[in-house]
Amino acid sequence: GQQLNQSPQSMFIQEGEDVSMNCTSSSIFNTWLWYKQEPGEGPVLLIALYKAGELTSNGRLTAQFGITRKDSFLNISASIPSDVGIYFCAGRDQGAQKLVFGQGTRLTINP
Amino acid sequence: DAGVIQSPRHEVTEMGQEVTLRCKPISGHDYLFWYRQTMMRGLELLIYFNNNVPIDDSGMPEDRFSAKMPNASFSTLKIQPSEPRDSAVYFCASSSNLDFRYGYTFGSGTRLTVV
Numbered sequence: 001g002q003q004l005n006q007s008p009q010s011m012f013i014q015e016g017e018d019v020s021m022n023c024t025s026s027s028i029f030n031t032w033l034w035y036k037q038e039p040g041e042g043p044v045l046l047i048a049l050y051k052a053g054e055l056t057s058n059g060r061l062t063a064q065f066g067i068t069r070k071d072s073f074l075n076i077s078a079s080i081p082s083d084v085g086i087y088f089c090a091g092r093d094q095g096a097q098k099l100v101f102g103q104g105t106r107l108t109i110n111p
Numbered sequence: 112d113a114g115v116i117q118s119p120r121h122e123v124t125e126m127g128q129e130v131t132l133r134c135k136p137i138s139g140h141d142y143l144f145w146y147r148q149t150m151m152r153g154l155e156l157l158i159y160f161n162n163n164v165p166i167d168d169s170g171m172p173e174d175r176f177s178a179k180m181p182n183a184s185f186s187t188l189k190i191q192p193s194e195p196r197d198s199a200v201y202f203c204a205s206s207s208n209l210d211f212r213y214g215y216t217f218g219s220g221t222r223l224t225v226v
Contacts, residue, residue, distance in 0.1 A: 042220050090214065102153075
């Protein structure tokens with residue numbers, strides 16, 4: 001079945017640093033999504049990408065849909081304490097109802 | 112809209128007991144998904160429904176797990192009998208076919224502890 005490899009698994013950074021994480025797939029996706037999960041809550045959608053090469057921003061967050069359609073990247077600029085959480089990538093085939101989720105990147109920020 | 116509502120938020124039960132988790136999807140959403148989250152396995156899709164009909168239950172771990180959706184506004188996930196390895200956070204999520212490109216909306220989850 002489809003698998004998503006998300007890296008890194010965890011990150012420990014200083015406040016103000018930029019963050020980069022990525023996700024690669026064994027197969028092609030038509031949609032890439034990035035979610036954030038805070039402690040005690042469910043994942044919340046941050047950014048959705050629908051076209052190869054697409055670059056989309058949401059405040060300090062920027063995500064890209066890889067040209068090969070098998071990968072996606074999420075960058076966070078000038079991190080702040082509220083960025084702490086687990087970030088998940090998710091992908092979907094055209095016409096498919098199910099999302100495939102990555103294992104998540106746990107972000108910890110030292111003030 | 113109140114979002115996806117799950118209850119209870121926390122459940123502690125003894126091994127062998129029956130556990131029922133509940134979910135109320137967003138009104139108008141015709142897809143409902145049940146996920147399980149653990150440190151070891153991450154987010155696992157257990158089952159999903161479309162228009163109250165189970166479409167794919169291939170992720171249900173074993174016969175001890177069952178899920179129902181008697182109407183568009185309510186779904187249950189039942190574990191009988193429960194075992195310690197079932198301890199996890201269980202999420203319900205819903206989506207509209209018309210807005211499917213935006214992914215799912217998740218509830219806050221039920222943290223299940225089986226002792």
